[in-house]
Amino acid sequence: MEKLYYQAPVWCQNLLVTAYGLKLRQERFSPAAKQHLQDLLTSEKLDADGVRALQSERFVALARMAIAHVPHYRQWAQAEGIHADDIKDLTALSWFPVLEKSVLRENPQSLVDERILASGRYFTLNTSGSSGSPITIYSDIDSRTEHYAFWSRLRHWFGVGPLGRRATLFGRVIMSPTATSGPFWRYDRFQHNLLMSSHHLADANLPAYYEQLIRYQPDEIIGYPSSIYPIAKYIAQNNLPRVKAKVVFTTAETLLCHQRSLIEASFDAPVIDQYGCTEMALFVSQCEQGNMHVHPEHGILEVLGADDVPVNAGETGEAICTGLVNRAMPLIRYRLGDCLVPSDSRCDCGRAFPKLERLEGRVDDALVSPEGRPLGRMGSIFKGLRGIYETQIVQQAPNQLLFRLVKNDEYDQVTEDALRYEITKRTGPNMLIRFEYLDSIPKNANGKFKTVISEIN
16 A cells, blocks of 8 residues: 555645545534633633643543453552552542553553453554654544644744644655655645655655745744754755744754754744653643643653652752553653753743753764765654564664564564665665564663764764
């Protein structure tokens, strides 16, 4: 099916993209979605006590449901002698042990509501493996609709309607990766979304991207910093008229200071960074004042240090998240794997949302194609592939990529062939791809794990 799509003419690809957009529009902008947005616009006016009461109410409902219907939590509760009715407020959160990623990776269905599994009314999502370990997540339409309402609220803060004109630069392979001529975008008419390829950002193509953005005049631009930055740099270096958007949203990668300043200047718009995860355990974004906030209706964040003790404001700790949105697969006290620095200061935006001093996340090296084109975020190549336990990508030369993999018994030649195909889609045919299979992938001298290493930078 994918190969047929790539072989289809552009008008047909636009039609197929638009058809998929209709499905997403029905999920994201349904009457239920509009109600979720209205609820969020109301709850953001709560004071700190009101926010905590709302979190407590949602946590109690989620935890009681999990003990009753989710095998992992039912077994834990039985072993500890805890009954669902014992969960009365947020103090019970500390009773739950920290949930490690290994549990999700090895037995994801043990964390899924049995009723949803039995009904078949679920779908699966796959994390990109940005932490080095891809994971399968279960969800349902209601949970995803509510999750997307947080994006709608964020857009509302910056004057963008749910169906405002949008240009996106993500990792989707929306056209043949071997194509050398444009157009380098496809258009979803139902969502008013101009999907621009992150895989064709060669210097020679940047004028076409710029001219299309000038013609399209998006209300918002959203994508990976590494994909938006080359266009911003082209605009600045050539002293071109700015692309005037209302806002630029960056997500999924660490936003660097030099990227932010140049993107803001080139698009004449504020750059607003968003941070979250496929697991739907946390939603964080900047507000109008530029401060990072945890959206408290979406999840409860603990920032823990050594021995899982909460850190003080201004100290670095690990994110432990309790998601309040994905009821199909409740994750209680989930170790996300990223580091954050909490703040105890109030924000001038007036919302009683927890504030973060900064995200310390992961800063990986950049990958490039043999032709010098930035490859951007490569983690999506692992999505949906079974048997991959841990990954690391090493660029050893401009035309050489080494993939270090820890695999299990589900991994076979079919998986390797599928992985090679996904890689080649993004790198083009001139990249030498090599796989190295290990029992474990070593960390660096500081004890940290890097998922992407460039030996040519």
